Amino acid sequence: MAAVPISTSASGEESLSHLYYQNVCGMNSNIDGYLLAFSGGCYDIIALTETWLDDRTQSSYLLGNEYNGFRCDRGPDNSRKLTGGGVLNAVRRTLKAHRIDDTTWNTLEQVWVSIELTDRKVFLCVIYLPPDRTRDKAITDTHVQSVLSITSKAKPCDEIFVIGDFNYPSLCWRPSHDGFMYPDPDHSTFSICALALLDGYCTATLQQINDITNENDRCLDLCFASYRDVAPSLSLAPTPLVKAVPHHPALTLALKNNDCNEYQQISYLSRFDFRRANYSEMIQALDNFDWSIISIETDVDIAVSKFSSIISRFMETFIPKTVRNKTNKSPWQTPELRRLKRAKNAAFKKLSKFGSLPLRDHFRRINISYNRLSRRCYSAYRRRIEAKLKSDPKKFWNFVSEQRKESGLPSTMVLDNKIADNAAAICNLFASKFSTVFTNEILTTEQISEAGNNVPISNGCISSINLDDNAILAAARKLKHSNSPGPDEIPATLLKKCVLPLLVPLSHLFRLPLATGKFPVDWKQAYMFPVHKKGDRSNVNDYRGISALCAVPKLFELVIIKPIFSHCQHAISDDQHGFLPKRSTATNLLCFTSYVFESFAQRSQADAIYTDLSAAFDKVNHRITVAKLERYGLAALFYTGWNLI
Structure with missing residues (x-):
């Protein structure tokens, strides 16, 4: 058992948890691409809208072992359409997160998640308002009620973020000295639903912080945050997670995570490796053993206990042990790919801290190299699995079965x-x-x-x-x-x-x-x-x-x-x-x-x-x-x- 610091900061300074957001305009056409992106992700939280997912895509296959997924797919309860839409909030398993649900919110394509940082909770809502629902007053009121409900539960030190595609191109925003954005009445057109939405956020003391516009100089993706003296840092992502989407630039949000002297226990499990057991010598030793110690016993519980103890001693002698630490290593990862992943994470941390153009270019170069090698390794892994269909059908069908079901447990239940x-x-x-x-x-x-x-x-x-x-x-x-x-x-x-x-x-x-x-x-x-x-x-x-x-x-x-x-x-x-x-x-x-x-x-x-x-x-x-x-x-x-x- 080993203890390592939870925080990644080196000398008592504030560490950062990073959130990535993007309207991806469909994930189902490139599931493997997103699988590779999540396995090599630098972000602690990944919020996506317009996922276009349905129950045929399992979250465990999409997110791998590193993230817990909280989804709201499109369905008859929350949309007039049966395809498209949907939101996903993926939180790294090292963070404690759980979903907040209410049956009255089922008409919305949104997900509320509570995330515990070292000194506070972050309540994060990922929402998608399709164009045909932006003038639906009932939908707007339901969302506002969910925001007010969460606000009533939050403590003064907690933070609330609502991020998503609101589809209000007629709203224009102007910056203020504290970094928050305010509606520009001279250049905006306010519908009844837009006014109700802004009034609700004002009541919940949430302010808009996204000033990054698309190629049409419009801001469709909005981010509302709890009001503070200074707005949180929201910036353009150095690279999109998988693909660039017109009208929807990828965004990153840095959340301060005050460092503390907490340590996380990393378990290294020691277990018998029965595949490497010396059964021939073990059989000979068992054959020479005097089993009268069992045969003369009349109490069944004592006899069973003695038998288990004897077998355990023989196992210690003839069966080697192996130490396995619990890692989230993907099966297609190679040593070179893991080295590139570490270099990519280090480059991202430097970029997040200093934000210079040379560091951005350095991160992009490493990211390109990592993605290229990751695709090659994954393709080789898939070819090996397909070859098992003839040589080892059981392993092949085990792989197929794993893709059809969710695996593992959420970090919070x-x-x-x-x-x-x-x-x-x-x-x-x-x-x-x-x-x-x-x-x-x-x-x-x-x-x-x-x-x-x-x-x-x-x-x-x-x-x-x-x-x-x-x-x-x-x-x-x-x-x-x-x-x-x-x-x-x-x-x-x-x-x-x-x-x-x-x-x-x-x-x-x-x-x-x-x-x-x-x-x-x-x-x-x-x-x-x-x-x-x-x-x-x-x-x-x-x-x-x-x-x-x-x-x-x-x-x-x-x-x-x-x-x-x-x-x-x-x-x-x-x-x-x-x-x-x-x-x-x-x-x-x-x-x-x-x-x-x-x-x-x-x-x-x-x-x-x-x-x-x-x-x-x-x-x-x-x-x-x-x-x-x-x-x-x-x-x-x-x-x-x-x-x-």
């Missing part, structure tokens, strides 16, 4: 008005959410018996399960290869490769739960991962949890599932497709469509009823489940201890 902006706090929010899903309903014996009455009583029963070496070997062959361990730190790959010398301890460990009716406590542990379902990615309520179990109980399940399934198979409906071998949702859909087509051919009616049980597996009462299994003839396998599985 919310659960019922509780905000978390660090890893520990975010984990606690997810723990609080997932714990509410599970139920532990207390039922009487009569209720349990009544619930199990719909299960037919089996004529036969299973009093024991064959746990010989052949059954364990057959189960190990079915175990999927994985180098990702569960809480016991034993991966499935190790069990598969070392199963022969482990037959004696595994056989004893598998017999103990069946003999004592007690499931090991360690085997109940699991790593839980949040998976986004739908909606806002920063809202914990929009996630479901999946569990990564230990590999040893997975192997135990494969050993006992075959005889149990064979015993219960006669009672399972032929229409059941879930959780059955060689059946899936695909076979279910195939049978359903065949039935519907047959109904069409016979001119008969076909009705379908769809039901969905919320968090069904999390709410299953285990005592009822055990009672049903007992009626199936599995009573001898499930003693009282199994009720707590």
Whole structure:
């Protein structure tokens, strides 16, 4: 674990966070170009309007690993048109940022984001007012209300910025001594909506600071900032992010970020490198080990704990460790490209500090070299991925799958008005959410018996399960290869490769739960991962949890599932497709469509009823489940201890 200063300033002076803004007039025609621009970006905040994006473009693919994205795409709620428009606010992950939403603002193409700097918060709104909505008084009033709502929440030290394309070419601006811009009544034409907008900003004490005009000497992109003694520094960007857009010059805004003695912990994770493990020597050592220390143990929890400790010692001996620091390195980056990126960032810092023309030209030259090499590296990376289609199809389709889904978690997350902006706090929010899903309903014996009455009583029963070496070997062959361990730190790959010398301890460990009716406590542990379902990615309520179990109980399940399934198979409906071998949702859909087509051919009616049980597996009462299994003839396998599985 290492500590590094959060701020980039060298000697206690003020550091700067840089915001880039541009109306890009469409990103969807050059997604890869923007991906490369974000991966090599010098800016802490990137605000874009007229993105023209829709739900087919994932933010994680567009922004990579360095930025959190907050988007508002065009849709039927906020526009009369279905294409074009849209705004994007990308904030570097090193900054704590979260979105501020209100359902009454859904009619606007805007995004409000709260960003925490070292000494204050910055509330940033990125907005696009299309030409056909500039005279819509309701739209203007809604936006003004959002500004006033944020103003009421801000503290005196906080800053508010509203930046975007307002499409008011009839407004002209004149500068003042403090750097703020004021409407020029002699050269401007004020519509009712424009007056309402300016009055609202005046009430919120926001003033316009952009004096950079386009080639028509008009200012379509405006930036309103909290009133201070001196206006913030807004300037023309040295180069556009991807392309120059007519009528919309790219802008940069420097935000002072007062330096403080805060330090950020950089984690260097040490983990086993199972790909470099010396399995041949490990197998020999395991084979020579005296496993009687496990075989004589009658307490299942102690036996499992001893087994895990022994395997852990062998892993320390025969499996090397690797240290990996968490970086945001893109997969196509080369050492030369990373060197150019560092030089580009250094040149940008000097340009931001001194602003001379030679420094601007120097930055542009490095930026051109970086962009040229970045495109070549990315093209070579794509060619390597495409070549995997023949040599390694799994890796190719993993790449394709990653492009279709969002990855990672936002740096700031919310659960019922509780905000978390660090890893520990975010984990606690997810723990609080997932714990509410599970139920532990207390039922009487009569209720349990009544619930199990719909299960037919089996004529036969299973009093024991064959746990010989052949059954364990057959189960190990079915175990999927994985180098990702569960809480016991034993991966499935190790069990598969070392199963022969482990037959004696595994056989004893598998017999103990069946003999004592007690499931090991360690085997109940699991790593839980949040998976986004739908909606806002920063809202914990929009996630479901999946569990990564230990590999040893997975192997135990494969050993006992075959005889149990064979015993219960006669009672399972032929229409059941879930959780059955060689059946899936695909076979279910195939049978359903065949039935519907047959109904069409016979001119008969076909009705379908769809039901969905919320968090069904999390709410299953285990005592009822055990009672049903007992009626199936599995009573001898499930003693009282199994009720707590």
